[in-house]
Amino acid sequence: MLFLLSCPQKQDAKDVRDMTRMPKLKNCPECGKVFLENGGACCPACMKQREEQKAEIVSFLREHPKSSVDEICGALGVKKSLVIYMLQPGRLDGIEVHVEYPCAACGEMILSGRYCRPCSAKMAEELEDSARRVRHRAASQRGRGRRNDDV
Ligand SMILES: [Zn+2]
Numbered sequence: 001m002l003f004l005l006s007c008p009q010k011q012d013a014k015d016v017r018d019m020t021r022m023p024k025l026k027n028c029p030e031c032g033k034v035f036l037e038n039g040g041a042c043c044p045a046c047m048k049q050r051e052e053q054k055a056e057i058v059s060f061l062r063e064h065p066k067s068s069v070d071e072i073c074g075a076l077g078v079k080k081s082l083v084i085y086m087l088q089p090g091r092l093d094g095i096e097v098h099v100e101y102p103c104a105a106c107g108e109m110i111l112s113g114r115y116c117r118p119c120s121a122k123m124a125e126e127l128e129d130s131a132r133r134v135r136h137r138a139a140s141q142r143g144r145g146r147r148n149d150d151v
Pocket residue numbers: 028029030031032033042043044045046047
């Protein structure tokens with residue numbers, strides 16, 4: 001694959017633009033090995049392992065749709081984060097499961113999404129709040145430094 005980096009031909013404009021997307025050498029976040037980045041987050045070996053583990057998680061859940069994350073990790077020797085990743089909507093091939101995992105913000109056990117209900121409500125509120133502040137700032141700039149806060 002290294003020939004890609006030193007290919008002397010292809011000098012037209014399109015390829016110059018494509019240069020920015022040329023594969024780069026990168027350390028695999030899983031095993032630390034250096035690999036040629038090709039769109040994947042980790043090296044081909046880890047990527048392959050990850051795909052195999054994903055398939056294992058799916059088939060395990062097919063047989064044990066009500067297991068816990070710890071049971072899955074214990075049975076398959078996979079990372080908790082990968083199990084939680086696989087539990088997100090659209091990744092389980094339509095299998096109905098009932099597996100609790102911790103909310104990414106507070107650790108409360110949940111069955112779907114990334115956050116528990118209170119955390120997602122809080123986040124939606126904060127988002128709405130900052131959107132309102134931005135709108136408000138824009139409005140007060142139009143009103144030349146009008147200072148009263150009507151939020
Ligand atoms: Zn790796």
